[in-house]
Amino acid sequence: MKCPVCKTASLKYVSLESQIESSQCSNCDGHWISASSYWNWLDEHGERLPEKEPDSTPIEISDVQRAKLCPECRRIMLRYKVGHGTTFGLDQCGSCQGFWFDKNEWEALKERNLHDEVHLIFSAPWQSEVRKGQARQFLDSMYTERFEGDYERLKQLKEWIGSHPEKELILDYLANPEPYSKGAPSSAIK
Numbered sequence: 001m002k003c004p005v006c007k008t009a010s011l012k013y014v015s016l017e018s019q020i021e022s023s024q025c026s027n028c029d030g031h032w033i034s035a036s037s038y039w040n041w042l043d044e045h046g047e048r049l050p051e052k053e054p055d056s057t058p059i060e061i062s063d064v065q066r067a068k069l070c071p072e073c074r075r076i077m078l079r080y081k082v083g084h085g086t087t088f089g090l091d092q093c094g095s096c097q098g099f100w101f102d103k104n105e106w107e108a109l110k111e112r113n114l115h116d117e118v119h120l121i122f123s124a125p126w127q128s129e130v131r132k133g134q135a136r137q138f139l140d141s142m143y144t145e146r147f148e149g150d151y152e153r154l155k156q157l158k159e160w161i162g163s164h165p166e167k168e169l170i171l172d173y174l175a176n177p178e179p180y181s182k183g184a185p186s187s188a189i190k
Ligand SMILES: [Zn+2]
Pocket: 003, 004, 005, 006, 007, 009, 025, 026, 027, 028, 029, 030
């Protein structure tokens, strides 16, 4: 089997963490784990470990973002973001279901206890959470930029209004430029 990244280097059999069988590229340090190796290992591994928070100094990985061909069946592999605060993606062959890990990606997953959930990363519910997380992150940085130093105060205010019994009236009051002369807002009538 040839490395899907370096293309000419051959993959060599190694035993990665707790006996999981992997084929490694000695050139780029990427790993190929076949579906059967992964599932055998997962059966042995037992119960899923609870996810861990990211370390303050995360493991350095080299995420190769271009499309790769499966080293076993030569089909283009599917690529999905891992999410959960990580910045890299993983590749899986849609045909033989094997996984490709670029250098240190497996180690980075293991550090977070996500290495026993690799099969779930490629599932629709996981990917829907990843997209929601990306949208949240995008909006949060947009608000941070636009509201600048007022953002924290605004968040506190939103929380306060949200839990207030007169929430509707407060919102009408704030939105109405002349709350004393245009008649009472509908939310004031009980
Ligand atoms: Zn390689």
